[in-house]
Amino acid sequence: xxxxxxxxxxxxxxxxxxxxxxxxxxxxxxxxxxxxxxxxxxxxxxxxxxxxxxxxxxxxxxxxxxxxxxxxxxxxxxxxxxxxxxxxxxxxxxxxxxxxxxxxxxxxxxxxxxxxxxxxxxxxxxxxxxxxxxxxxxxxxxxxxxxxxxxxxxxxxxx
Amino acid sequence: xxxxxxxxxxxxxxxxxxxxxxxxxxxxxxxxxxxxxxxxxxxxxxxxxxxxxxxxxxxxxxxxxxxxxxxxxxxxxxxxxxxxxxxxxxxxxxxxxxxxxxxxxxxxxxxxxxxxxxxxxxxx
Numbered sequence: 001x002x003x004x005x006x007x008x009x010x011x012x013x014x015x016x017x018x019x020x021x022x023x024x025x026x027x028x029x030x031x032x033x034x035x036x037x038x039x040x041x042x043x044x045x046x047x048x049x050x051x052x053x054x055x056x057x058x059x060x061x062x063x064x065x066x067x068x069x070x071x072x073x074x075x076x077x078x079x080x081x082x083x084x085x086x087x088x089x090x091x092x093x094x095x096x097x098x099x100x101x102x103x104x105x106x107x108x109x110x111x112x113x114x115x116x117x118x119x120x121x122x123x124x125x126x127x128x129x130x131x132x133x134x135x136x137x138x139x140x141x142x143x144x145x146x147x148x149x150x151x152x153x154x155x156x157x158x159x
Numbered sequence: 160x161x162x163x164x165x166x167x168x169x170x171x172x173x174x175x176x177x178x179x180x181x182x183x184x185x186x187x188x189x190x191x192x193x194x195x196x197x198x199x200x201x202x203x204x205x206x207x208x209x210x211x212x213x214x215x216x217x218x219x220x221x222x223x224x225x226x227x228x229x230x231x232x233x234x235x236x237x238x239x240x241x242x243x244x245x246x247x248x249x250x251x252x253x254x255x256x257x258x259x260x261x262x263x264x265x266x267x268x269x270x271x272x273x274x275x276x277x278x279x280x281x282x283x
Contacts, residue, residue: 018262019262022262023174023261023262023263076170076174077170077173077174078177086169087169090169090170091168091170093168094168097168097213097240097261098261098262100240101239101241101242102242102262104242105241105242105243108243113245114245117213117240119213119215
């Protein structure tokens with residue numbers, strides 16, 4: 001089973017908080033970190049995933065209930081958002097990209113060759129399940145904010 | 160003052176349009192990747208380019224190199240999640256004039272835009 005270290009998870013927590021306060025002007029409060037069960041509790045969720053590769057290989061996903069996603073878009077663009085559309089997918093994938101980028105910088109440290117990010121992928125719908133590769137452990141970090149709750153999940157492959 | 164925003168995220172382009180408007184720049188074109196940006200700078204004279212790094216088709220860093228190879232000298236500001244010092248150095252060596260790391264506050268990017276344009280103007 002892959003090893004999950006605190007020093008691999010903390011950069012994602014820090015980056016999530018920084019992204020929310022800087023881009024959205026709101027605090028994101030972390031709940032209890034746990035090993036993910038992989039099944040979304042709310043059937044209407046939007047999930048964005050970004051891969052990390054290089055010296056370490058991993059994946060970060062950020063899952064927003066639709067209502068939270070709409071409020072994120074409203075805050076980000078200063079406009080009303082009442083339906084999940086391409087703009088919402090784009091905003092959520094960009095949020096995932098920024099959170100992954102911030103964490104990547106810290107994980108890369110002083111390494112000459114930084115980790116690489118994949119382009120984000122977005123999944124939206126009811127009843128989907130995230131299948132975990134054998135041996136992969138996803139760490140689940142729930143957050144609460146004035147815009148609503150959301151969840152960040154992180155996994156790293158054993159090298 | 161004519162600006163080009165290059166980012167594969169339409170939402171980020173809108174955020175940047177808002178920031179440019181606060182810097183009194185409203186004549187703005189948009190490109191969704193580095194390749195499109197290269198094609199656009201060959202047909203239009205831009206005074207400023209805001210360039211993302213990670214994009215489909217062609218990375219922003221490669222687009223910067225190609226734009227400079229075309230002899231284009233307009234100021235280019237990288238606006239990216241790539242936050243490592245090595246990336247900043249790589250971008251500046253490629254020909255970027257300044258660097259903004261996402262996430263950013265509007266006042267941060269406005270200040271960088273104003274500084275970059277002022278430096279470009281004084282160098283003319």
